Structures are given as C-alpha cells and as structure tokens.
Amino acid sequence: MAQSASAVVQAPVAEAIIRVRDITVQFGNTRVLDELNLDVRRGEILGFVGPSGAGKSVLTRTIIGLVPKVSGRIEVFGVDLDAASSSARRAVERRWGILFQQGALFSSLTVRQNIQFPVREYLKVSQRLLDEIMVAKLGMVGLRPEVADRYPSELSGGMVKRVALARALALDPELVFLDEPTSGLDPIGAGDFDELVRTLQRTLGLTVFMVTHDLDSLYTACDRIAVLGNGKIIAAGSMADMQASQHPWLQQYFHGKRARAVMG
Amino acid sequence: MGLWLAGFQADRAQEHANLNGDPTLERIARGNAVAFRAAGSWTAGFAPLLERMVAEAEKLAGSRSDISIDVSEVSKLDTFGAWLIERLRRSLAQGSIETKIAGLSVDYASLVEEVQRVKSIPVAEAMPPTISGMLGQIGRTVAGIAGTIIGLIDMLGAVLVATGRIIIHPRSFRLTSTVHHLEQVCWRAVPIIVLITFLIGCIIAQQGIFHFRRFGADIFVVDMLGVLVLREIGVLLVAIMVAGRSGSAYTAELGSMKMREEIDALRTMGFDPIEVLILPRMLALIIALPILTFLGVMAALYGGGLVAWLYGGIDPEAFLLRLRDAISIDHFTVGLVKAPVMAAVIGIVACVEGLAVEGSAESLGQHTTASVVKGIFFVIVMDGVFAIFFASIGM
Numbered sequence: 001m002a003q004s005a006s007a008v009v010q011a012p013v014a015e016a017i018i019r020v021r022d023i024t025v026q027f028g029n030t031r032v033l034d035e036l037n038l039d040v041r042r043g044e045i046l047g048f049v050g051p052s053g054a055g056k057s058v059l060t061r062t063i064i065g066l067v068p069k070v071s072g073r074i075e076v077f078g079v080d081l082d083a084a085s086s087s088a089r090r091a092v093e094r095r096w097g098i099l100f101q102q103g104a105l106f107s108s109l110t111v112r113q114n115i116q117f118p119v120r121e122y123l124k125v126s127q128r129l130l131d132e133i134m135v136a137k138l139g140m141v142g143l144r145p146e147v148a149d150r151y152p153s154e155l156s157g158g159m160v161k162r163v164a165l166a167r168a169l170a171l172d173p174e175l176v177f178l179d180e181p182t183s184g185l186d187p188i189g190a191g192d193f194d195e196l197v198r199t200l201q202r203t204l205g206l207t208v209f210m211v212t213h214d215l216d217s218l219y220t221a222c223d224r225i226a227v228l229g230n231g232k233i234i235a236a237g238s239m240a241d242m243q244a245s246q247h248p249w250l251q252q253y254f255h256g257k258r259a260r261a262v263m264g
Numbered sequence: 265m266g267l268w269l270a271g272f273q274a275d276r277a278q279e280h281a282n283l284n285g286d287p288t289l290e291r292i293a294r295g296n297a298v299a300f301r302a303a304g305s306w307t308a309g310f311a312p313l314l315e316r317m318v319a320e321a322e323k324l325a326g327s328r329s330d331i332s333i334d335v336s337e338v339s340k341l342d343t344f345g346a347w348l349i350e351r352l353r354r355s356l357a358q359g360s361i362e363t364k365i366a367g368l369s370v371d372y373a374s375l376v377e378e379v380q381r382v383k384s385i386p387v388a389e390a391m392p393p394t395i396s397g398m399l400g401q402i403g404r405t406v407a408g409i410a411g412t413i414i415g416l417i418d419m420l421g422a423v424l425v426a427t428g429r430i431i432i433h434p435r436s437f438r439l440t441s442t443v444h445h446l447e448q449v450c451w452r453a454v455p456i457i458v459l460i461t462f463l464i465g466c467i468i469a470q471q472g473i474f475h476f477r478r479f480g481a482d483i484f485v486v487d488m489l490g491v492l493v494l495r496e497i498g499v500l501l502v503a504i505m506v507a508g509r510s511g512s513a514y515t516a517e518l519g520s521m522k523m524r525e526e527i528d529a530l531r532t533m534g535f536d537p538i539e540v541l542i543l544p545r546m547l548a549l550i551i552a553l554p555i556l557t558f559l560g561v562m563a564a565l566y567g568g569g570l571v572a573w574l575y576g577g578i579d580p581e582a583f584l585l586r587l588r589d590a591i592s593i594d595h596f597t598v599g600l601v602k603a604p605v606m607a608a609v610i611g612i613v614a615c616v617e618g619l620a621v622e623g624s625a626e627s628l629g630q631h632t633t634a635s636v637v638k639g640i641f642f643v644i645v646m647d648g649v650f651a652i653f654f655a656s657i658g659m
Contacts, residue, residue, distance in 0.1 A: 108626030125311045129348075136347050136382045145383075153623020172308045172342035203375040204342065 016075075017042045017175055017207045018063060023072035025055070025062055032058050034231030035072070040175075045201055045208040047222030051249065054228045056211045057101065060177055063209075064098060065089075076175070094122060097168030101179040103160040105152040111138075111163050112148040118170045137166040140203075142196060158189045169200065178210040182217055190214060194221040215259055227253075286310065287338075287345070289317045297330040299366075300352065303337030306345025318348045322355045331356045336367025346372065347379045412616075412638070419616045420608075423546055426538045438544050445548035449510040450555055456509075457502055461560035464501060465493060465567030473576040482576050486583055487590040489568040494595040498561035500647055503606040506553060507639035511614040514545055515635035518618025519628045527619070537619075546611040553607035554600055561599060594659050602650050606643050613639045 018040040025033040032055040040046050050056050061067040063074055065081060074081050079092050105114050115134045119125070135145045141162040152160060161181060168176055178197070182190035194217050200206050212218060218225055219239060226236040227250060235245050243254050253259065287304035300321055306314060333353055338345070349365065357363040368376060391397065430437045472485035518541060521527050527537050565587075572578040578586075617635035621628050 107624035119308075123308065123311045125315055129311065129315055129344075132347055132351065132382065133344060136343055136379050139382055140343075140378055151624060169343075172344060199374075203378055205371070 015042045016040065017077060018209065019073075019075040020059075020063065021073040021075075023059070023062060023074065024070040025058055025067060026070050031231055033062065033069075036228075036232050038226060038233055038236070040207060040209055041224075042174075042207055043201070043205060044223040045197065045210060045221055047218045047225045048209065048211045048228065049213065049218065049225060049253070050228030052213075055231060056228055057179055059228065060179055060209070060211055064096075064177065094171060095173055096175040096177065097171065097173035099161070099164050099168045099176065099178045099181055101183070103152070103164035105160060105164055105167070107152050110149050110151055111155070114152070114163060115167050115170050118167065122171060133170070134166075137169055138163075140169065140196075140200065141166045142192065157184050158186075161185065161193070165196075169204070172204060174205070175207045175209070178208060178212075180211055180213065182212065182214045187216070190216060191220070193217075197221050215254075285339075287314055287317070289321055291321065291324055297332070299332045299334055301334045301337060302349060303339075305340035306338050306349065307340050307342045308344040311344045311348075314345060314348045318352045321352055331363045332366050333363065334366045335372075336369075338372070341372045341375060343375065343379065346375045347382070350376065350379045350382070415616045415620070416612055419542075419612050422538045423542060423612065426536060426543050429539065430543065436539065438540065441540075441544035442547050445545050446551060448513070449506065449548050450552035453506065453509060453552070453556060454559060457505060457556050457560050458563040460505060461498065461501055462563040462567040464497060465489065465564030465569075466571045468492060468497070468564075469568035469571040470575055473572065477576075483578065483582070483586055485568075485572060485576065486578070486586040489565065489572075490587050490591040491595055493561055493564045493568070494591060494599045496599070496647070498564055499557045499599045499602045499606065500643070502557045502560045503553065503603070503610065503643045504640050506549070506556065506607070507610045507614075507643060508636050510549060510552075511610045511639040512632050512636050514611070514614035515618040515621075515632045516628065518542075518615060519621030519631055522619060522621045523623060523628065542611075542615045545615065546608065549607040549611040550604045553610075554603040557600060557603040561596075598650075598654055598659055602647065605650075606646055609642045609646055610639045613642060 016039040018038070020036060020038040022035045022037065023033050024031065024035055036059065038059075048056055048059070058067055062069050063076065076092050077095060079088055081089060081092065084092065105111075106117065109117065112131070112134055115137055116130045119130055119133060134148065138145055138148065143159065143162050143166070147155065147159065147163070152163070155163060161184075165176075165178075165181070168178075181197070182193050185193060194214075197208055197210070198221055201208055210217065210222065222239070224236065224238060225242050227234050227242070227247075229247075229249055234247055235242065235250060242250055245251070245254075285304045287302070287306050287310050290301040290303070292299045292301060304310075333349060333356075335341075335349060341349075353363045353365060365376065469485055469489055472488050473482055476482050476485055476488075518527070521541070527541070530537050530540055569580060569583045572583050573580055614635045617631040617638070621631045
C-alpha cells in the first residue's frame, strides 16, 4: 500500500498506467510480438490498430495474462504482473475491466446476474444496492432496465456489447480493455458506442485501451493511436501524427478511400 | 454540534490504496436546517461501509424543512458513491422537502447527473410457490413427456424421408461423413467395449460358478453365460455404453452447432440438416452397434470361458462342447437383431436433444444429460418389447 502511494505521488502528470517492455510472444515458430514496447497513459483513450492477424488481440490478451509470453515485462498500475503475488495480481484485476470481442457474457445467467456477478464476488453489499448499481450501469451503457431479466441469447448483437461493457464497468475500474467494441454494430450504433466510451472516460476518469478497426472510432473517440505491424509498434501518436506518417501501411490506412470518406 | 456516524475502519483492508482516508458522513444540525457532509473516498471498495452510513443517515434525518448534502470534501467518487449519495438525497427529499447536493466538483458533476437518471428499479421476480403453480409444473412436465414422444416420432419421420430421398438420389449421400462417424463411434469404441464386456463375462462366470457349485451344477454356468450374454447382456451393455459415449457426443456436437447458428447457416444454403448432419450419424450408429455387439459378445464369452477354466476348473474343450449344446443360432440372432433398432433409438434421441439446445451453456449440459438418460431408458424399454415379441414367436 505504502509503495503504491509513493508511486502515485511521484508520478508525472501523464503517468503510464500500462507499461509494456520488450514483450515477445511466440506460437510454435511464429513470432507474433517481437520485443514490443508500449505505454498507455492515465486517463487517455488509446486506439490500437493494425492489419488483421497482426496480433492486436494477442497483445491485449498478453497484458491481461491470458497468453503466456516468452520474455519481457508488463506493469499495470505500477505492479509488475510477473513478480506480483497472487493477491496483488487479484487486486490489479479488480481495477480493470475487459470487454471481449464476442462479449463473453455468461450464457446461463441473466443480464442482471451477469452485471452483478463481479460485484457480488468482491463486495459484501445488499441485494438492493446490487440492483440499483446494475440499473445505473445499464443506464450508463444506454440500455433500459427492462432488459435486466433477459438471457444473453435473447439480446441483439449491439445489446450484448453494451451489457458486456456494463459488466466490465461493474466494479468501477480505472482501466478498461475493449476488443473491437464497435465491430458488428451499425454505423449509428458504433457512433453511439464511441460517444459512450468518451462520456464514460469523462465521468469515471477511465483509461481505455481499445483495439479497433473502425476509423470513425479512431477519429472521434481516441486521444492517441498506436499501430502494430511486424510484431512491433510502428507508430504511436495523435491522429495528425498518423496522417503525417510516411509508413506505407499507415499511408494506405489513413489516406485510403474509406479514410477519406470518414475524414471528409 | 456534530455527530460522527462512521469513522470506523472498513471491514476489509482494501486493495485500493486509501490515500484520502475512509469515507465519512457527518450530520450537522443548525436550527431548522440539516446538512450532511460527506468526506473521504466514496468508492466501490467502501461500498458496504457507505451503505450502512447512508442507512443510518436516512434514519437520523428527522423532519426538517431545509436539508442539504455537502460533498465538497469527497476526495474520490465513483458510481457506487455517487449512487449512494443520490439514494440519500432521494430518501431525504420525500415529501415536499427539496434536498440539494452542494459542493459538487466539476469532475464529478456528470457522474452524479448520470446516476440521477436512474428511475425505477425492477425487482427480480421471485414468485412464492403456490399450489396452482406446482400443479401447473406437473402439467407442464406431463405435456413435456408427450412432446418428447412426438419429437422422437417427428425425427424418425424426417430421417425416413431423408433416407427415401437418398435412395432416389444416391449421389447426395454423404459417404465421407458417414465413414468419419463410423470411425468415431465404432473403431474408436472397440477397446473400451471389449474390455468392459470381457470383465462382465468374467464376473458372470465367477458368480455363476460360486453359487452353482453348492448344487454340484458348475457346468450349467456355461448355459447361463451363453444365453445371458448372447440374448441380453451383450447387446444391452453395448447399447448403454454407446448411448453414454456416442449419444452424448452427438448431442453436444449438434447442440453447439445449433448455438452458433451453424445449422441455420446450412439450411439457408439449401442443405437439409437432417441429410447432412443427422443421417450420416444415424447410419454410422446403426452399422456400428451390431459390430460392437458381436465383438462384445465374443469378449464376454472369452472372459467367461477364462474364468470357468481358471476358477471353475472347466477346461476350454468342455466349455466349448457344453456351449454348443446350450445355445442355438436363435440366441445369437435374437441378440443381434436388437442391435440396429437400439442404435436407431439412441441416434434419434441424441439428435432430437441436440437440436433442442438453446442459447446457453446450461441448456447444452441439460440436453446432453437428457440425451444419455433418455437413450438408456428407451434402450431398456425396447429390450422389454423385444423380450415379449421373441417369447410370443417362440424364439
């Protein structure tokens, strides 16, 4: 406790909430991430892009600890996840929320139970407060309380994403990982979702790590963009930096037909 | 005058570094006005404590005309804290008294605004058990049984129609798929089936010899073993094992395909799921079960013979001679005729259950269990029907 307190006091304004150093991940003989470095700063929305199959989800899953790495160091909230004791790790896990690509809602629990599940496990609070918080979270992600008693199989794709986000936010995390949050949503729904992420970042002071393919999201929601290619971060910076970059893939991505359509 | 409602430690040492001190809620009364002053970090980690403090405060409010909640000292606020402040505000505001939240910093204003939009709280419907409810449940269960039987007949019909189509257009038959399933349910099942039936043969022979010896009738164990294994145990045991092994696999496969809309995809591409998925599986099972039954029967007889020799002192030659007298080809036929019918029953039950799976993992588990239980039940029922049938035709 004392240690993390002093770390916060000494930290500069834009303290790195995730610090990834020289991460290498290998599946068989294929090197997916090659000594990759990345910082995510407190309070920002980082858009993470790259060609399909470049390893965006792998990096996310490596940071969360679902994919083993060959070498490197990952610090989240200043805690080295490899060196941390299991209780310290759990403490870190309590402070982040994760939105999986397919939502990963528990199919045999209702929306209400899905959102309440992490709260119930970590906090001893009354059923009344659980219900109230659940409704508040549903409201935050733009859903009506009437969906509370539906099962995930009875929800539309967009609703699944929203409920999954509500579950990720259930414990008021400081950091959320969003894996392609707007994929499979209609443009209006996707726009709403970007707006929602922005609002939550403002109201809850969230740090957001967002894997995305959606140029609209990058343009409207993200403070900073990091680009993955050949197992490394090939560029990181603002939208203007990306557009000014000479890298061929970035050129194509940010100056292609679709990009022009978005940026008008 | 101030009354500290809570300054005590949170029950659990929170992982959150408590930089700003525990949350507090102080009641300050001035004449006709009451102010609640919240301070510290009002966050999820302190939720149980916060909830108690707010409940206390609600009781202590009294009837004043001017109530306010001062949150200027709150160092950290999240949804839990914001909601509990809002909850306090609402309960104090009941009646005509207006309650204000004062000293809200710009950072947290939008969060409080967000939770203020929460209106009705739907309560999870927990209906108390009633007599009519229970009767209704019984009724639904009975109707469910009828539904099961209709479902089975429906599937049988669909499979027969698909078979008819295959006979007319043999080119649409899926040989590769059938062979694949045949490998799964027949070839890969051989070791376990042979092992189990071998052991059962040993046990029957040992028990028989042990009890028959008292009457000096050891040799009749061969009769018992032969008739029992060929007519009943062989096929029944193998069918039950196949229901557990392959019936459950069929249900789980079809069920997870159903969950992921793969079956709908097939249908929209103009394929008949019965023809593509179910027929090859059924056919594989119908071919496999007689083969496995034959192997099982042989293994059981071998096991029984071995025990009779080693434990009962009946040498193999005597065993075989006695076996030839004791059994006829009828016993063998009776056993083997039952096998394909039982395979069809297992297959139909498994496929019906697989296609009945709904969206959740729980549903998949329930239907897989139901597949095995119903499969075994129908196998035993069929065996009884066959026993009556063969008795009446004198086989």
